[in-house]
Amino acid sequence: xxxxxxxxxxxxxxxxxxxxxxxxxxxxxxxxxxxxxxxxxxxxxxxxxxxxxxxxxxxxxxxxxxxxxxxxxxxxxxxxxxxxxxxxxxxxxxxxxxxxxxxxxxxxxxxxxxxxxxxxxxxxxxxxxxxxxxxxxxxxxxxxxxxxxxxxxxxxxxxxxxxxxxxxxxxxxxxxxxxxxxxxxxxxxxxxxxxxxxxxxxxxxxxxxxxxxxxxxxxxxxxxxxxxxxxxxxxxxxxxxxxxxxxxxxxxxxxxxxxxxxxxxxxxxxxxxxxxxxxxxxxxxxxxxxxxxxxxxxxxxxxxxxxxxxxxxxxxxxxxxxxxxx
Amino acid sequence: xxxxxxxxxxxxxxxxxxxxxxxxxxxxxxxxxxxxxxxxxxxxxxxxxxxxxxxxxxxxxxxxxxxxxxxxxxxxxxxxxxxxxxxxxxxxxxxxxxxxxxxxxxxxxxxxxxxxxxxxxxxxxxxxxxxxxxxxxxxxxxxxxxxxxxxxxxxxxxxxxxxxxxxxxxxxxxxxxxxxxxxxxxxxxxxxxxxxxxxxxxxxxxxxxxxxxxxxxxxxxxxxxxxxxxxxxxxxxxxxxxxxxxxxxxxxxxxxxxxxxxxxxxxxxxxxxxxxxxxxxxxxxxxxxxxxxxx
Numbered sequence: 001x002x003x004x005x006x007x008x009x010x011x012x013x014x015x016x017x018x019x020x021x022x023x024x025x026x027x028x029x030x031x032x033x034x035x036x037x038x039x040x041x042x043x044x045x046x047x048x049x050x051x052x053x054x055x056x057x058x059x060x061x062x063x064x065x066x067x068x069x070x071x072x073x074x075x076x077x078x079x080x081x082x083x084x085x086x087x088x089x090x091x092x093x094x095x096x097x098x099x100x101x102x103x104x105x106x107x108x109x110x111x112x113x114x115x116x117x118x119x120x121x122x123x124x125x126x127x128x129x130x131x132x133x134x135x136x137x138x139x140x141x142x143x144x145x146x147x148x149x150x151x152x153x154x155x156x157x158x159x160x161x162x163x164x165x166x167x168x169x170x171x172x173x174x175x176x177x178x179x180x181x182x183x184x185x186x187x188x189x190x191x192x193x194x195x196x197x198x199x200x201x202x203x204x205x206x207x208x209x210x211x212x213x214x215x216x217x218x219x220x221x222x223x224x225x226x227x228x229x230x231x232x233x234x235x236x237x238x239x240x241x242x243x244x245x246x247x248x249x250x251x252x253x254x255x256x257x258x259x260x261x262x263x264x265x266x267x268x269x270x271x272x273x274x275x276x277x278x279x280x281x282x283x284x285x286x287x288x289x290x291x292x293x294x295x296x297x298x299x300x301x302x303x304x305x306x307x308x309x310x311x312x313x314x315x316x317x318x319x320x321x322x323x324x325x326x
Numbered sequence: 327x328x329x330x331x332x333x334x335x336x337x338x339x340x341x342x343x344x345x346x347x348x349x350x351x352x353x354x355x356x357x358x359x360x361x362x363x364x365x366x367x368x369x370x371x372x373x374x375x376x377x378x379x380x381x382x383x384x385x386x387x388x389x390x391x392x393x394x395x396x397x398x399x400x401x402x403x404x405x406x407x408x409x410x411x412x413x414x415x416x417x418x419x420x421x422x423x424x425x426x427x428x429x430x431x432x433x434x435x436x437x438x439x440x441x442x443x444x445x446x447x448x449x450x451x452x453x454x455x456x457x458x459x460x461x462x463x464x465x466x467x468x469x470x471x472x473x474x475x476x477x478x479x480x481x482x483x484x485x486x487x488x489x490x491x492x493x494x495x496x497x498x499x500x501x502x503x504x505x506x507x508x509x510x511x512x513x514x515x516x517x518x519x520x521x522x523x524x525x526x527x528x529x530x531x532x533x534x535x536x537x538x539x540x541x542x543x544x545x546x547x548x549x550x551x552x553x554x555x556x557x558x559x560x561x562x563x564x565x566x567x568x569x570x571x572x573x574x575x576x577x578x579x580x581x582x583x584x585x586x587x588x589x590x591x592x593x594x595x596x597x598x599x600x601x602x603x604x605x606x607x608x609x610x611x612x613x614x615x616x617x618x619x620x621x
Contacts, residue, residue, distance in 0.1 A: 036438045038512040039431040046428025047443055049481045053463065054450040060459030074462065122350055127332045135351050137607050138358050144599050144606070146541030148562045152592055153361040155566070156368070161381030163364055169380070195357065214333070221335040260544055264566060278457070285458040286548065298456035306453045 064296040070289075077292070084296035094297060096272065097280035104186055104276065105254045111190050113250065116201030117243065121235070123202060124209045139199025147260040150196050154188070155179050182273035189261060208242040209235070245316050252312025255305045277301045362596070369393050369589035376585045393590035402560055403591055409473070410556040414539040417477040421535040422528065425482050429490035430516050434502075451484045464549055475549035476542065476556070483538070486531045493527035494520060530609045533602055540598060557595050565591055 064084055066077045088094050119139065126132040142150070157163045158178045165175040178184045212235065220230045259278040266274040271283075277297065285294025332338075364382055370393075371386035397403045431437050432444050455463075460479060469475040497520060505515045521528065543558035550559075565588045 036436065039434055039437040040439065042427040042512065043431040043437065043443060046424045046482055049424060050447055050450060053479050054455055057455035057459040057463045060462050061456065122347065135355060138355050141603060142358060144537050144603060145596065146543065146558050148543055148558050148566060149592060149596055152566050153365065156364055156382055157361050163382050163384070166380050166382060218333065218335045264562065281457050286461060291458055291462065295456065295458040298458050302453055302456055309452055
């Protein structure tokens with residue numbers, strides 16, 4: 001430490017010599033090593049966090065190969081090899097959870113994915129920027145609302161004592177059974193995702209749309225292309241890379257559908273409708289105390305998920321897009 | 327873009343198209359706003375009016391703040407509000423400090439170990455550790471039932487780190503050179519040159535952290551005893567569950583809180599987000615995020 005301080009005062013004292021090319025180089029070299037040391041120190045808190053809470057936790061996945069007994073601890077519990085995985089592969093409830101996860105993900109891709117795109121195209125055509133900015137502000141807002149509140153809001157609007165059924169009842173129509181109904185659960189979760197994130201999802205499309213050269217539109221218009229042809233031949237080709245990239249990345253992330261969202265509503269509709277891989281892990285491990293088995297299911301999802309994301313990224317590169325991991 | 331600037335080459339839009347767009351926009355705005363209006367109105371209505379109307383009110387006939395006064399007389403919600411506020415403030419400060427220092431170090435060329443550390447960090451994005459190992463780690467570290475369990479396991483968000491690092495990298499190299507020539511060490515450069523230039527990025531990342539801490543409930547349900555719960559977890563147990571979603575609350579005795587009180591808790595949990603939202607919004611338009619997302 002003392003050396004560092006002396007070095008610093010030294011640098012300040014001989015500042016004029018810095019204008020000399022040689023002097024500057026030697027000073028800079030000393031400077032570099034001190035810089036490196038300070039920067040390394042700056043890195044430590046964050047690095048420590050990742051080492052402990054990510055890599056430390058990651059190492060805890062060894063219990064997937066053990067019969068974890070809390071009393072014996074992670075290292076004292078007996079090894080069971082691939083026993084947990086064998087049990088998992090034979091567990092019908094696990095495969096139901098996998099199917100539910102994939103089914104909900106597919107529903108989201110089909111019904112959620114186009115919504116932010118459509119909304120972005122609509123917002124982009126607005127020439128009155130005050131209105132545009134207002135609608136954007138309103139549409140982004142639900143992204144910042146917690147899942148607890150979103151689920152409560154949906155109960156209040158669509159529940160059996162909610163607003164929608166109130167109006168239907170007043171109008172003499174039959175009421176609809178949406179909240180707590182296992183059959184309606186999957187579409188309901190997609191509706192919730194649309195409400196919460198469709199507005200926020202427009203950001204990336206709007207950014208892509210704003211990159212389109214205005215002159216292309218002008219040239220197309222002068223050549224006689226109407227709004228639809230301009231959309232088809234100018235707008236769409238310009239944003240196609242973003243659409244393809246987002247779609248591929250979503251496919252890579254297909255094993256993840258909102259954990260908090262499902263956990264909040266699983267008990268109301270039952271595991272047949274709402275169990276996804278993440279909630280399966282939670283209920284087997286945290287609630288059921290079968291830690292090794294649950295960790296095996298979690299590890300299975302982690303490995304397959306990472307491979308899928310990696311593959312999606314490769315496909316994106318192959319198609320000439322810039323992936324998330326360079 | 328100035329207000330209502332239609333370029334000369336663009337044809338005048340047809341009235342039907344205009345009308346369709348207007349309808350679509352109004353629908354979007356109503357879909358977002360009406361649910362909020364319903365909970366606010368119901369929280370301000372009298373319990374009798376809510377019951378007479380079947381559980382909700384769109385516009386209270388005789389507004390009253392009784393539900394809020396009941397809540398702030400003390401008890402679970404008041405305490406939970408304090409917990410949420412404390413965790414949000416302390417957590418955001420810790421998170422910002424660790425994110426800024428790591429992002430700054432990783433943004434400067436030639437740091438010892440910079441490249442491996444960056445890869446180490448980005449890999450966690452690809453492979454999260456999983457619920458069970460994280461839970462056991464928190465248990466082994468003795469963090470169970472401490473407020474630290476809500477902060478330390480989620481101290482740095484990789485996305486926020488990447489945003490921050492990208493911002494630091496966009497600061498012209500000449501400014502660093504100039505500061506160095508003036509004899510400033512790295513702490514000085516960070517504190518007196520970089521941070522004052524990074525207010526927008528600090529605001530966005532700080533607000534993201536604050537929103538995440540405020541909205542978090544799962545870790546509280548996992549790690550904390552119920553008398554230490556933050557607001558969102560209380561809300562989950564008494565409002566979401568109280569309306570028949572889960573049976574976790576039945577032993578707690580607060581299940582039959584009037585609908586007006588339940589809605590008032592919802593409003594209280596939402597208001598801080600609404601209050602900071604305009605500030606967040608201000609910075610989206612500056613392109614801090616769009617730039618980061620694209621990279």
